[in-house]
Amino acid sequence: xxxxxxxxxxxxxxxxxxxxxxxxxxxxxxxxxxxxxxxxxxxxxxxxxxxxxxxxxxxxxxxxxxxxxxxxxxxxxxxxxxxxxxxxxxxxxxxxxxx
Numbered sequence: 186x187x188x189x190x191x192x193x194x195x196x197x198x199x200x201x202x203x204x205x206x207x208x209x210x211x212x213x214x215x216x217x218x219x220x221x222x223x224x225x226x227x228x229x230x231x232x233x234x235x236x237x238x239x240x241x242x243x244x245x246x247x248x249x250x251x252x253x254x255x256x257x258x259x260x261x262x263x264x265x266x267x268x269x270x271x272x273x274x275x276x277x278x279x280x281x282x283x284x
Contacts, residue, residue, distance in 0.1 A: 187269070189272070192268050192269045192272055195268045196266055196267070196268045196274045199265040199268065200266050200274070200276065202262055203263055203266060205227075206228055207259065209226070209228060210255060210259070217248075218246070218248055218251035219236070219254045219258070220236070220243050220244065220246055220251060231261065231262075232254060232258050235257050235261070236254050239253065239254065241254065
């Protein structure tokens with residue numbers, strides 16, 4: 186059984202991964218379609234696996250199917266944040282002055 190500290194670390198990593206994915210999918214260099222993610226991207230394998238699970242043709246998927254995969258990958262990363270049924274993740278945001 187994982188300790189509270191281990192659960193916290195796992196949840197913190199999951200939220201960091203979710204933020205990274207969101208930044209990637211909605212950033213200035215975001216792919217228009219999910220199948221444009223380069224193979225060296227840390228999100229490629231998950232996106233490809235979801236596409237296969239959804240029985241979509243990775244190379245020829247429509248923009249609508251791409252959007253479905255994007256929503257599913259965001260959902261998967263989001264639900265990874267809640268790592269244990271005994272504890273609820275709580276996010277606290279603080280600000281650091283930029284110098």
